[in-house]
Amino acid sequence: MPQETKLDVGLNCPVPIPARESILLGHGSGGRMSGDLLRKIILPALQNPVLARLDDQAIVDVGGSRIAFTTDSFVVKPLFFPGGDIGTLAVNGTVNDLAMGGAEPLFLSLALILEEGLPLDTLRRVMESIRVAAALAGVVVVTGDTKVVEKGSGDGLFVNTSGIGIVSSGVRLSADQARPGDRVLLSGTIGDHGITILSQREGLEFESAIASDTAALHTLVAGMLRASCEIRCLRDPTRGGLSSSLNEIATRSRVGIELEENAIPIREEVQGACEMLGLDPLYVANEGKLLAIVEPAAAETIIEAMQQHPLGRNARMIGTVTDSHPRMVTLRTQLGTSRIVDLLSGDQLPRIC
Amino acid sequence: MKYLDEYRDEKIAHGIVTELVRRATRPWVLMEICGGQTHTLMRYGIDEMLPAGIELVHGPGCPVCVTPLEMIDKAIEIASRPDVTLISYGDMLRVPGSRTDLFHVKAGGGDVRVVYSPTEALKFARANPARKVVFFAVGFETTAPANAMAVWQAKREGLRNFSMLASHVLVPPAIRALMSSPRNRVQGFIGPGHVCTVMGYREYEDLVRQFHVPIVVGGFEPADLLEAILMLVTQLEEGRAVVENQYVRSVTYEGNLLAQKILAEVFEACDRKWRGIGGIRESGLNLRKEYAEFDADRIFGTEGMTADEPVECISSEVLQGLKKPTDCSAFGTSCTPENPLGAPMVSSEGACAAYYQYRRYAIAARENR
Numbered sequence: 001m002p003q004e005t006k007l008d009v010g011l012n013c014p015v016p017i018p019a020r021e022s023i024l025l026g027h028g029s030g031g032r033m034s035g036d037l038l039r040k041i042i043l044p045a046l047q048n049p050v051l052a053r054l055d056d057q058a059i060v061d062v063g064g065s066r067i068a069f070t071t072d073s074f075v076v077k078p079l080f081f082p083g084g085d086i087g088t089l090a091v092n093g094t095v096n097d098l099a100m101g102g103a104e105p106l107f108l109s110l111a112l113i114l115e116e117g118l119p120l121d122t123l124r125r126v127m128e129s130i131r132v133a134a135a136l137a138g139v140v141v142v143t144g145d146t147k148v149v150e151k152g153s154g155d156g157l158f159v160n161t162s163g164i165g166i167v168s169s170g171v172r173l174s175a176d177q178a179r180p181g182d183r184v185l186l187s188g189t190i191g192d193h194g195i196t197i198l199s200q201r202e203g204l205e206f207e208s209a210i211a212s213d214t215a216a217l218h219t220l221v222a223g224m225l226r227a228s229c230e231i232r233c234l235r236d237p238t239r240g241g242l243s244s245s246l247n248e249i250a251t252r253s254r255v256g257i258e259l260e261e262n263a264i265p266i267r268e269e270v271q272g273a274c275e276m277l278g279l280d281p282l283y284v285a286n287e288g289k290l291l292a293i294v295e296p297a298a299a300e301t302i303i304e305a306m307q308q309h310p311l312g313r314n315a316r317m318i319g320t321v322t323d324s325h326p327r328m329v330t331l332r333t334q335l336g337t338s339r340i341v342d343l344l345s346g347d348q349l350p351r352i353c
Numbered sequence: 354m355k356y357l358d359e360y361r362d363e364k365i366a367h368g369i370v371t372e373l374v375r376r377a378t379r380p381w382v383l384m385e386i387c388g389g390q391t392h393t394l395m396r397y398g399i400d401e402m403l404p405a406g407i408e409l410v411h412g413p414g415c416p417v418c419v420t421p422l423e424m425i426d427k428a429i430e431i432a433s434r435p436d437v438t439l440i441s442y443g444d445m446l447r448v449p450g451s452r453t454d455l456f457h458v459k460a461g462g463g464d465v466r467v468v469y470s471p472t473e474a475l476k477f478a479r480a481n482p483a484r485k486v487v488f489f490a491v492g493f494e495t496t497a498p499a500n501a502m503a504v505w506q507a508k509r510e511g512l513r514n515f516s517m518l519a520s521h522v523l524v525p526p527a528i529r530a531l532m533s534s535p536r537n538r539v540q541g542f543i544g545p546g547h548v549c550t551v552m553g554y555r556e557y558e559d560l561v562r563q564f565h566v567p568i569v570v571g572g573f574e575p576a577d578l579l580e581a582i583l584m585l586v587t588q589l590e591e592g593r594a595v596v597e598n599q600y601v602r603s604v605t606y607e608g609n610l611l612a613q614k615i616l617a618e619v620f621e622a623c624d625r626k627w628r629g630i631g632g633i634r635e636s637g638l639n640l641r642k643e644y645a646e647f648d649a650d651r652i653f654g655t656e657g658m659t660a661d662e663p664v665e666c667i668s669s670e671v672l673q674g675l676k677k678p679t680d681c682s683a684f685g686t687s688c689t690p691e692n693p694l695g696a697p698m699v700s701s702e703g704a705c706a707a708y709y710q711y712r713r714y715a716i717a718a719r720e721n722r
Contacts (some may be wrong), residue, residue, distance in 0.1 A: 022460045032691060268354050275357065277469070278701070325714065334361045337398030337577055339711040345690040346447070 030240025033346045036320075053217035054252070055174055056097040056235065059167055066169065070094060071162040079122065081200050083193075083211030086159055087129030089287060092216045093238070094163040095137045099218035100234040102173045102225060102289065103165030105137065110144040110161055115154035126157065137216035139163070165218075170229060176285055177232040178253035183299040184319035185292040187220065187312045188213070189243055191270040194284035199273065210269045215288030220309045227305030230295035237291055240344070241283040245291055245331045246319075247343045259319035259331045259341065281350050282331075282341055293321060302329020360574030361397075364670045369579040370402050375555055377586050378404035382538045383713040384531075384674045386524060387545040388415030388702025389573050397575045397705035407586065410538065410674030411603040411707075413527050413630060416492040417444045418672060420586055421626040424520040424639040425450035428489045429458055431518065431653045438464040438481065440474040440641035441489035442496075442699045449693060451660050458670025471503035471517075478507070478515040487649045495547045497521045497638055501619035504640065504647050515558065516649040519640055522625055523599035524548050525556050526636035532564040539674055544570035546600040551616075557596045565594045572600040619644055628696055629668040668695035671704050685713050 026033040043051070050058045057070035074090045084092075091108065098105040110130065114123065134141055192213040199210065217236060224231060233253075234244040242264070250257045266274075266281050274281045288311060295301050299317055306312030329341040359365065385391055393409045394400055400409050413419050429450045432439035439455070446455040446465060459465040464484070468474055471488050478486035490500040500517065507515040524545055531537055544557060549570045557568050567588040571581030581599040588594060598604050616638070625637025640648045650656050670676040678684050680699065688694040690706055698701035701710070 022457065024460050026456070035690075157593050271354050271357070328714075333397050334358075334363060335366050335397050335399070335402070337401055338361050339396060339398055340713065342710050342713075 003158065007251040012179055023112075023345065024155050029344065029347040030238070030244045031344035034240075035343070042108050047335045053176070054248075055101060057101040057103065057165075059101055059103075066167040068098045068101045068165040068167050069126075069162070070097040070101075071160065072097060073158065073160040075155065076197065077155060078197075078200050079126065081196055081212055083196060084214040084287075085126060086157060087126040088214050090159040090161045091130055091133035091137060091139070092214050092287060094121060094161040095139060095216040095218055095234045096164050096287075096290075098165040098172065099216070099221045099224050100236055101165075101167060102171035102221065102234070103167045103218075104222070104233075105139045105163055105165040105216075105218050107142045107164045108134065108139050108161050109163075110141050110145070110159070112146045113154055113158040114146060114148045114162075115156050116148060116151040116199060118156050122157065126159075133216070137218065160231050171225060172232060173234050175235065175249045177234050178249050178255050178257075178293045178321045179232070180255055180321055180323035181296050182232060182293050182321040184246070184257060184259070184321065185294060185299065185303060185315060186242070186264065186318045187217075187290045187292075187306055188288075188314040189265045189267045189270065190237070190286055190289060191266060191274065191281040191284035193287040194241070195270045195273045198277070199287075210267065210273070213286060213288035215311055217288065217290050220290065220306065220311045223305050223309050224292065224302050226297040228294070228302050230298035231292055231302065232295070233293040235291045237286050237289060239285050241281070241285055242291065243280075243282045243329065243341050244343060246341070247284065247290075249293060249331050251327045253321075254326050256322040256325035256327070257319055257329045258322050261331050261333050263316060263318045265314050265316065279348050283344055357574070359400070360572070360576040362576065363514045363643050364506045365576050366402070367578055369576065369583055370404075373380065373579070373583050373586060374404045374586070375405070376577055376583070377404050377406055378590060378699075380408065381586055381589050382408045382674075383541045383543065383582060383585055384410045384412045384539040385543040385571070385578070386412040387543075387547065387573075388418065388700065388704075389547070390543060390545070390571065390578060391415070391704050392702050392707050393575060393578060395711040398711075399575055399578055402579075403582065405581065409582075410677070411671065411704035412542075412674060413531075413627065413672040414493065414524065414548075415697065415700050415702040415704070416496070416522065417448055418668070418696040418703045419627040419629065420445070420448065420491050420696070421628045421660075423489075423626070423658050424518070425454070426660050427650065427655040427658050428518055429453060429455060430636060430655055430658065431487055431649060432463045432465050433461075434653070436483075436485050437653075438466060438477065438484045438486050439458055439489060440466045440468055440477065440486065441667040442469070442491065444702075445489060445491060445685050447693075448696055448699050455558075466692060471500050472506075475503050477507060478512055479510075482514055482537070482616065484514060486515050487653075488517045490517050490521060493522055493524055493545065493548050494552045494616070495545075495550075497549060497620065501615045504619050504644055505615060507647060516647045516652050517549060517640065518649040519620070519638065521620065521638035523622070523636050525560060526633050527627070527630075527715070528560050528568075529556075529563075530630065530633045530636070531564060532560070534673065536673070536675055539566070541567045541569070541589055543581045543585065544568045544596070546570055546572045546577070546604060549598075549600070549604045549608065551609050551612045553587050553606050554596050554598060554604065554605060555608075561594050561596050567594045568596050570596070570598045570600050570604050572603065589714055590618060604671065627672075629672045631669075668697045668705070671697055679712075680706040685709060
């Protein structure tokens with residue numbers, strides 16, 4: 001119904017827009033839009049019980065052995081950043097997806113999608129990073145593929161790695177195992193990777209001493225598993241940050257999670273950058289941190305084991321699993337009030353003022 | 354972290370609340386103008402800390418929320434042209450226009466980019482002389498000086514491929530419109546700290562005189578807002594109505610004179626339509642005729658475009674503080690951040706989005722069953 005523009009206080013409101021029919025950047029954010037895409041388009045085509053677990057890796061029985069299998073694609077911009085590059089991420093990311101299932105990572109595949117015009121020197125540098133990261137993690141790249149796309153069809157370099165590892169018989173980690181009373185542990189400061197990448201992006205350069213936290217976490221996990229078998233679930237909070245991982249666990253386990261804002265370690269530089277840019281560090285990506293849901297009685301032992309590892313020195317307990325608000329993550333703020341830590345719809349957007 | 358922790362300190366906050374409980378003898382309805390303040394209030398649950406009689410309603414100070422539908426349509430129309438690069442602040446990309454939003458234009462091949470500062474758009478224009486670079490300039494007095502600066506600079510450099518689709522709005526005329534409405538409930542305003550950092554608070558004295566309504570310019574941290582509320586309640590209880598400044602670490606009486614100078618050089622006041630509220634006289638900023646060559650509206654011939662805004666949600670009442678987001682039957686059901694019916698559900702500064710993100714315990718519990 002048409003309405004006149006009036007120079008008085010009238011009542012108007014926008015119309016709903018039709019349902020989205022194409023892929024938007026937000027579908028890749030790890031938030032609610034990503035989840036919808038998975039649930040509505042991807043999973044229905046591929047139903048099977050292994051995939052249905054929706055963990056960071058699949059664990060399958062092959063000839064009596066429990067094999068962990070995972071894959072991940074890397075599309076980071078810029079390719080090189082303080083603390084690492086796309087090559088380090090591609091190795092550590094896949095190693096970590098295996099490690100979150102309690103697996104010992106063994107073999108990786110490497111697929112490169114190269115854009116016409118990419119300087120060979122860039123590729124050499126990335127390959128050297130892959131070599132070093134694989135050696136450090138103790139994994140072997142045993143197969144691979146290269147494809148070249150026309151200029152404009154890629155963004156310099158995309159990398160995919162898949163990985164295989166082996167899981168000991170007693171280890172069963174999954175996002176559906178959190179129980180009320182369990183404790184939530186975090187291995188260190190959050191937001192380092194995401195803010196590092198943001199600080200390097202075109203149009204947003206700001207000076208900072210932050211570096212990506214990219215690291216392979218499997219030896220940290222091994223130490224934790226040696227200390228206690230009372231670990232229910234592990235997650236590395238990458239894309240979508242702490243919030244996405246914890247919401248996923250809360251949903252899959254049908255429990256609530258209560259976080260303590262004051263307990264979550266954040267570097268001052270990261271906090272400052274987030275304040276300036278209007279971002280919430282709970283949604284910012286990490287590449288070398290893990291979340292653990294553990295049996296309450298074992299929490300102290302596991303934290304101690306984490307703190308003995310260089311990648312877990314700042315490990316601490318940041319929250320508790322509860323039955324009071326199933327499938328919801330809440331946060332007790334610095335002021336003692338409580339708020340929801342929701343899944344974001346799409347990407348976190350810079351605010352206007 | 355210095356300059357943050359002390360403003361988020363539990364003891365300090367509760368100290369202010371205790372004083373508030375002591376001073377408030379009857380109910381008062383207060384409005385925070387700025388969407389950034391709404392966000393802090395929700396994020397920290399400050400409204401839940403207040404004594405029962407103190408009601409906070411949320412004002413129209415979310416630039417994304419009040420940008421009129423036709424402006425979004427114009428931006429979409431311009432961004433859809435193959436020779437144009439449209440640059441804006443992030444939140445604007447998700448705001449629904451009449452038929453689509455800028456994210457979809459981008460997904461369809463339109464060159465739409467996000468920046469934090471208009472000078473980045475200038476930089477892009479210099480580096481890409483073959484592209485027509487349009488900066489979609491929204492926001493209150495806060496963002497206007499930087500946008501004015503970009504146009505001023507473009508003129509000085511003779512940058513021919515840069516232009517601006519300006520949709521700026523001003524706070525004082527909005528307060529005047531709210532106070533003039535027969536349905537107004539607001540008895541005191543928390544003034545917009547960042548707007549006043551630029552403009553000072555001289556112009557708020559007229560409002561206080563005209564409507565006998567106290568205004569306290571407030572900051573954006575929890576302790577800032579609680580202190581501003583305490584100052585407002587103190588005035589109201591004592592029957593006073595003056596402009597006071599809580600945000601002294603940023604706001605001065607005169608404001609930023611250099612910023613005001615560039616504003617006056619490039620922009621002039623104009624009548625402006627506010628989404629959800631309607632037309633308000635002299636409530637916007639347009640480019641002056643000396644800068645007409647940078648006016649994207651003129652360059653791309655979108656001046657005549659208008660859009661009808663049918664009454665589909667209650668955002669008008671939310672933006673005027675007449676209703677809370679949770680009073681809307683669409684809230685959290687047919688209206689979510691993924692499929693916003695109204696602009697206040699889009700921006701993180703919008704009242705509906707803030708409630709949805711931090712407060713929808715009841716709705717989430719229902720969803721999660």
